[in-house]
Amino acid sequence: MNHLKILWQPVNEGCRILEVFGNHSEVRIPDIINGLPVTEIGPYCFAETKREISGEYFTFFSNAAKTGEYFPLRGKSVEKIILPASVRTLHNAAFYNCRKLHTLSVGNEICAIGSDEFTNCGHLTKLIYRGHPSFVPGLSLILERIETDLNVIFTTDAEAQIQGALFFPEYYEWLDEISPAHIFSRSIHGEGFRMRKSIQENQVDYHKYDSCFENACRIESERVLCRIALNRLRWPDSLGADFRAAYESILQKHFETAVSLAVAERDFALLSYLFTECSPDAISFTLATQQSIDAGWGEGAAFLMDAQNKHRKAIPKDFSFDDF
Numbered sequence: 001m002n003h004l005k006i007l008w009q010p011v012n013e014g015c016r017i018l019e020v021f022g023n024h025s026e027v028r029i030p031d032i033i034n035g036l037p038v039t040e041i042g043p044y045c046f047a048e049t050k051r052e053i054s055g056e057y058f059t060f061f062s063n064a065a066k067t068g069e070y071f072p073l074r075g076k077s078v079e080k081i082i083l084p085a086s087v088r089t090l091h092n093a094a095f096y097n098c099r100k101l102h103t104l105s106v107g108n109e110i111c112a113i114g115s116d117e118f119t120n121c122g123h124l125t126k127l128i129y130r131g132h133p134s135f136v137p138g139l140s141l142i143l144e145r146i147e148t149d150l151n152v153i154f155t156t157d158a159e160a161q162i163q164g165a166l167f168f169p170e171y172y173e174w175l176d177e178i179s180p181a182h183i184f185s186r187s188i189h190g191e192g193f194r195m196r197k198s199i200q201e202n203q204v205d206y207h208k209y210d211s212c213f214e215n216a217c218r219i220e221s222e223r224v225l226c227r228i229a230l231n232r233l234r235w236p237d238s239l240g241a242d243f244r245a246a247y248e249s250i251l252q253k254h255f256e257t258a259v260s261l262a263v264a265e266r267d268f269a270l271l272s273y274l275f276t277e278c279s280p281d282a283i284s285f286t287l288a289t290q291q292s293i294d295a296g297w298g299e300g301a302a303f304l305m306d307a308q309n310k311h312r313k314a315i316p317k318d319f320s321f322d323d324f
Helices: 139-144 192-196 206-211 213-219 222-234 241-253 255-264 268-277 282-294 298-314
Strands: 004-011 014-022 026-028 036-041 059-062 080-082 103-106 126-130 150-155 162-168 172-178 183-189
Touching: 004 036, 139 150, 139 192, 162 192, 162 222, 206 213, 213 222, 213 241, 222 241, 222 255, 222 268, 241 255, 255 268, 255 282, 268 282, 268 298, 282 298
Parallel strands: 014 036, 026 080, 080 103, 103 126, 126 150
Antiparallel strands: 004 014, 004 059, 150 162, 172 183
16 A cells, blocks of 8 residues: 655645655555545655745645654655546646656646656656547646656556557757857757647647658667657557558567567567567577576566477478479
8 A cells, every 4th residue: 555644735626735755666646635636736746855835724644554654755765656637737846856756647637737847857758648549638738848758658547458658759959049149049859849749639649640750760769769669559549551661660670679678678568569460580589588588587588488489380391392
């Protein structure tokens, strides 16, 4: 059980979380506190810097045991945060300097986000969006504030089933001064900026997203291209034949890189997909098995050896004597 002590205050028929105390790096905020839905995450709630909270009405909620040590869950002490589906507002710098935060799970009610929300959250690489890609209010607001590599996974509300996934590569921008007029020209590097613009009118525009891939192939790394292709091929919602062919071509060209992603993350489902759906050859099996062994991933190595044996047995034997 996720034992927490929470400092909160009532706001507009809901409640705002001000600070959280616990004893684990993974935090699941409850849906209801004292009969009120959790609708807001307050300013600097999980930020590393300590805040002085005074002058406002607030109180404590606790489901914690009477014994045990509870520390402020902020900054480097949090790695995964699961917000209730009822949360609508993320106030300024709510996750500021959460340098170890790697996963954030949100519902589809978010409609307002403050500034500096994810500043210095360099390890935030996974966003679990509990909703279907056909209705994603708030997602574009989050994507606008995260410029680094981000894998967005669409799930059911209980995270029980993946309904889709999209990878958004890192991008960065800078201003060039044009002297002597002191006029600034804005430059953007990385296809991730355009790919983030594929979220329109509260839904994913798959055609716009897929159309970015041609240019991505010219400027993005093999690892990024494989992540984009794998997500679209595994969950091919509205995937046209031409785009499918482009994604399959990249996987075929960089198959070893795709395997390295599965091995590095110990992603058994991804490894299984690669070796059951992508028609690998014997060399691919051998290289992937060695990668798994070198990484100390016994489960992956065992699966590959078993799959390779089945692959060999499935190859039809040619007993033709026409050449004699």
